[in-house]
Amino acid sequence: MSTERRAPLDRRRVAGTALRLLNEVGLDGLTLRAIAKELDVKAPALYWHFKDKQALLDEMATEMYRRMAADARLDAAGTWQHVLRTMSGGLRAALLGYRDGAKVYSGSRFTGIDHAPDQEAYLRVMTEAGFTLAQAAVIGATVNAYTIGFVTEEQGVQPLPGERREGYDVEERARLLADFPLSAAAGREIFTDYGSQFETGLEIIIGGVEARYRQAPP
Template sequence: MATRTRRPERRQEPLSREHIVGAAVELLDAVGEDGLTFRALAERLATGPGAIYWHVRGKTELLAAATDAVVAAAVTIEPAESAESADSPQDGIRAVALGLFDAIEEHPWLATQLATQLSRSPWGTVAPRIFESIGRQVCALGVPEESWFTATSALMHYILGAAGQNAANTASAGTARPDVDRAVVLDAVSAAWEGLDPDDYPFTRAVAKQVRGHDDREQFLAGIALILAGITAIHSLTT
């Protein structure tokens, strides 16, 4: 007697670009950029690759859309409930900065994709979205219009650079020695710096102890505070 081959279950709800991008983000988080294929995505969405191509033309566009979706969520600032409780522009900048910092740490593929998107297609959606979210707060600080681009660029470069480096450090430590925790790694770095030649590296030796036990988020926010203090000081001097 002939037997019927069981067909894979098909999705019940209509397929949309939003569903595709959301599934792509999940795949990227799970298996990385190399594992993101239209075949794997089709299996996750219980559909055929052709249906996905109807909404997304290829992997490059899919990666850009996934990056933009994560960035959009990261830089969204919830409005204050009232004017009295409205956040300051400084708070807004810190919120955007931490949103991106956490997103880059949560999604290991994001730092590389941000660098790719910003260098290859700065006219796309990702760069303007980040620039806009920071720039609006810079305007609200009272920075003169002729300094908007410079101030916003300084903040954006610091945020993406520091967050990306932090994510790279985390990934490198986990790959090289997955059984060793962060405190052990920092102790090793601190000890290595303390052992440097005192004539060639007097400053590095002096701060070596500060490496131990430092908090990455606090250090990141301290950098934001330094830049904001500089922007405020320069603006005060020029008005």
């Protein structure tokens, strides 16, 4: 039996094992039974730590955030625009590290306060830039929702970097839509170069923030 399997069972260890399995089987294939088998325990043992799969997903999302924060804390020294770009780009990169990462993260509730230092730093940057606390909260939530939604769609086409789901061949799509030339051509913009797409969308949001709250210092 491996050292990992002999280690005491706790929430964080279970979540780490689940994240590793996620890349192999995806969210639909991730079951408590499969996780228990990997840990060499009986499935009921996991219910001491998680009452249901959503509770496990909450811990998995929290562990994803812990790992992201460990790699780089939010740099509060730059402009608010820089902070939004850093925050959103870092989250996207973290979610792309796991098959169905955005689906796991979406709607999950953090099980601790690991996110508090970065959230406090973000809100401080925004309020010191002239935004109200309410405005800063809405802007942050909007950028967060954009990032998670974008990656959800991105992973629907490319589950992991280098993979591409069947049915998303751009040339085949263009052939099928030959009678609709604009739609056919748009496929090359929609289903390729996700990094560039993401950055463009984020700049649209930042531009919208500047336009709506133009009384805030640039």
